[in-house]
Amino acid sequence: xxxxxxxxxxxxxxxxxxxxxxxxxxxxxxxxxxxxxxxxxxxxxxxxxxxxxxxxxxxxxxxxxxxxxxxxxxxxxxxxxxxxxxxxxxxxxxxx
Amino acid sequence: xxxxxxxxxxxxxxxxxxxxxxxxxxxxxxxxxxxxxxxxxxxxxxxxxxxxxxxxxxxxxxxxxxxxxxxxxxxxxxxxxxxxxxxxxxxxxxxxxxxxxxxxxxxxxxxxxxxxxxxxxxxxxxxxxxxxxxxxxxxxxxxxxxxxxxxxxxxxxxxxxxxxxxxxxxxxxxxxxxxxxxxxxxxxxxxxxxxxxxxxxxxxxxxxxxxxxxxxxxxxxxxxxxxxxxxxxxxxxxxxxxxxxxxxxxxxxxxxxxxxxxxxxxxxxxxxxxxxxxxxxxxxxxxxxxxxxxxxxxxxxxxxxxxxxxxxxxxxxxxxxxxxx
Numbered sequence: 426x427x428x429x430x431x432x433x434x435x436x437x438x439x440x441x442x443x444x445x446x447x448x449x450x451x452x453x454x455x456x457x458x459x460x461x462x463x464x465x466x467x468x469x470x471x472x473x474x475x476x477x478x479x480x481x482x483x484x485x486x487x488x489x490x491x492x493x494x495x496x497x498x499x500x501x502x503x504x505x506x507x508x509x510x511x512x513x514x515x516x517x518x519x520x521x
Numbered sequence: 522x523x524x525x526x527x528x529x530x531x532x533x534x535x536x537x538x539x540x541x542x543x544x545x546x547x548x549x550x551x552x553x554x555x556x557x558x559x560x561x562x563x564x565x566x567x568x569x570x571x572x573x574x575x576x577x578x579x580x581x582x583x584x585x586x587x588x589x590x591x592x593x594x595x596x597x598x599x600x601x602x603x604x605x606x607x608x609x610x611x612x613x614x615x616x617x618x619x620x621x622x623x624x625x626x627x628x629x630x631x632x633x634x635x636x637x638x639x640x641x642x643x644x645x646x647x648x649x650x651x652x653x654x655x656x657x658x659x660x661x662x663x664x665x666x667x668x669x670x671x672x673x674x675x676x677x678x679x680x681x682x683x684x685x686x687x688x689x690x691x692x693x694x695x696x697x698x699x700x701x702x703x704x705x706x707x708x709x710x711x712x713x714x715x716x717x718x719x720x721x722x723x724x725x726x727x728x729x730x731x732x733x734x735x736x737x738x739x740x741x742x743x744x745x746x747x748x749x750x751x752x753x754x755x756x757x758x759x760x761x762x763x764x765x766x767x768x769x770x771x772x773x774x775x776x777x778x779x780x781x782x783x784x785x786x787x788x789x790x791x792x793x794x795x796x797x798x799x800x801x802x803x804x805x806x807x808x809x810x811x812x813x814x815x816x817x818x819x820x821x822x823x824x825x826x827x828x829x830x831x832x833x834x835x836x837x838x839x840x841x842x843x844x845x846x
Contacts, residue, residue, distance in 0.1 A: 441633065449628050455545065458554075458592065461588065462544070462545070466711075482600050485657050490681075492575060492674065495576075495579045500689050504841060507832065511699050
């Protein structure tokens, strides 16, 4: 049982949970959050792939990729949340 | 004998999976966001265990912190618009349509199969294949910095990072367009404890953010982590109303948004004009150029993330009505 095996399976599980949430959840906020869970799961697999048994240092390229992924994900989340806010305001206007 | 760290790893992995399940199944949306933030922080802890402190810092600051703040802001707006702000628990505000149980079941089975396939592929993958470690280690003396991740981000794979800054810029442009004319939910009034906390936390946060940026050259840290911590300063200023965005500040904000991308691209063009490949910095100036880019990118990231939190662009306050510009 090495950390890469434990956290690798953990990452796969988190990705699967996020996928179920993205397809089955009805609330919009929850769907966005489920997609974010998927991205964290994918990040886990990349970080696990970069891991080397200490004292060897890990591979820095996947680390840089995950950092890029985190920043891109926060941008995508912000746009998705702005769309949700807009949609909600429009629906509230329709009801009035 | 079992290594105590293995027990820790298993417990942490189980906690992460359980938090993911809990975040998606809890009914109260506020509890969902809190569980998600805790999930992000524990993931960061797991990444520290996998000797990826840079990624852990980025996830804790951006993935859990800034994303959590964005989600809470949106939840507040949704509750304000739907008129459920006074209720204790924040249940779903999206109108629900009943879905046949068969569809949900088919979706779940489909996701289960994909996850199973991924798990099989992961377990069957060759362990510890050759990575880029050797290439990076060989090129590090020519990068101008001592920390491999910063070297990869700002030198070897600088195109990726440039595009990443462009994505942030595109996001803030899109948000300003989408939010145009949407009425703003009034922010909740903050108590005196909060104001005092902000006064204490602001200077410390500025120091931490700047330190993270500076230390990135030789240790975990860097532009993105520092930028996110500085964005937290912006969030605090916005929440405590110490800074209220004015329409006249739009020009400054736009300048700050493009500053990082502009300087980054300009350095690439200048380097390329000297008969080199773009981002092939001359060694004697490499550290200066990387720090210049990082500093400007940090300012852009901090201002952009704070603007993404604030949502729509600042417009003149008109009394009572909505102001469609």
